[in-house]
Amino acid sequence: MSYTVLALSSIGGAVVVDLMLLRSRLLFRRAFWVSYAIMFGFQLLVNGVLTGVPIVRYSSRTILGARLAYAPVEDLAFGFALILTTLSCWVTLNRRRAAISSRR
Amino acid sequence: MRHLSYLALLAACLLGTAPLELWLGVRVYRRWRLLLLSLLPGGLVGIGWDSYAVYAGQWHFDYRYLLGIRLARLPLEEWLFFLVIPTCAVLTLEAVRRCRPDWMIGDEPADGDETADGDEPAEADRPLAAKRWRLR
Numbered sequence: 001m002s003y004t005v006l007a008l009s010s011i012g013g014a015v016v017v018d019l020m021l022l023r024s025r026l027l028f029r030r031a032f033w034v035s036y037a038i039m040f041g042f043q044l045l046v047n048g049v050l051t052g053v054p055i056v057r058y059s060s061r062t063i064l065g066a067r068l069a070y071a072p073v074e075d076l077a078f079g080f081a082l083i084l085t086t087l088s089c090w091v092t093l094n095r096r097r098a099a100i101s102s103r104r
Numbered sequence: 105m106r107h108l109s110y111l112a113l114l115a116a117c118l119l120g121t122a123p124l125e126l127w128l129g130v131r132v133y134r135r136w137r138l139l140l141l142s143l144l145p146g147g148l149v150g151i152g153w154d155s156y157a158v159y160a161g162q163w164h165f166d167y168r169y170l171l172g173i174r175l176a177r178l179p180l181e182e183w184l185f186f187l188v189i190p191t192c193a194v195l196t197l198e199a200v201r202r203c204r205p206d207w208m209i210g211d212e213p214a215d216g217d218e219t220a221d222g223d224e225p226a227e228a229d230r231p232l233a234a235k236r237w238r239l240r
Binding site: 002003006010013017024025026029030031032034035038039042046049050053054055056057058059061062079081082083085086087089090091092093094095097098099101102 | 109110113117120135138139141142143144145146149150153157160161162163164165166169170186189190192193194196197199200201204207208209210211212213214
């Protein structure tokens, strides 16, 4: 499977985790989108350094070819999925802890 | 020096976000067990995918910019990436929460728990048994 296909599926997977699996529903929270907007800028920077130096080289067969600040656009999809999954887990664990401590 | 490039990039990410913990007081590193647990699912999938991609020739790393330590086809720095970047994400979310406490995230403590940011239950109210369950 190409990076394009995997990157798109990773977004699908992260959305399923957030909305159905953990039900953290971060995708409906303003705080999430504002955080993501802040991270987006830094994401471009980090991806740009990684591919601009280049520390990582992509095979042209695996990507669409569209690039933003040196990095293939697929990197943005993968980054979004990683961020959403992590924050979804973080919020779920914190929610569980809050529930446990308020029950006692 | 060139072989420290990737490591320096990751260090810059940690240094850049350190003020959020130190001065804004987001208390993310203080909840390090919760943090590590949160990083685990994304990290495992990410490492698996990454390792597959290198195997499949989708991308490769230029070892002139790396320490040269390799685990499961991936440079050590790439493993650290999956610790550092998601940590920065958690720090950012908590910083936004800190600046905009009225924007609910969904893990706020239930009514009656007056602790400000939900991560410091009042010790006096809590029976000893409850402490076992606290993941902080």
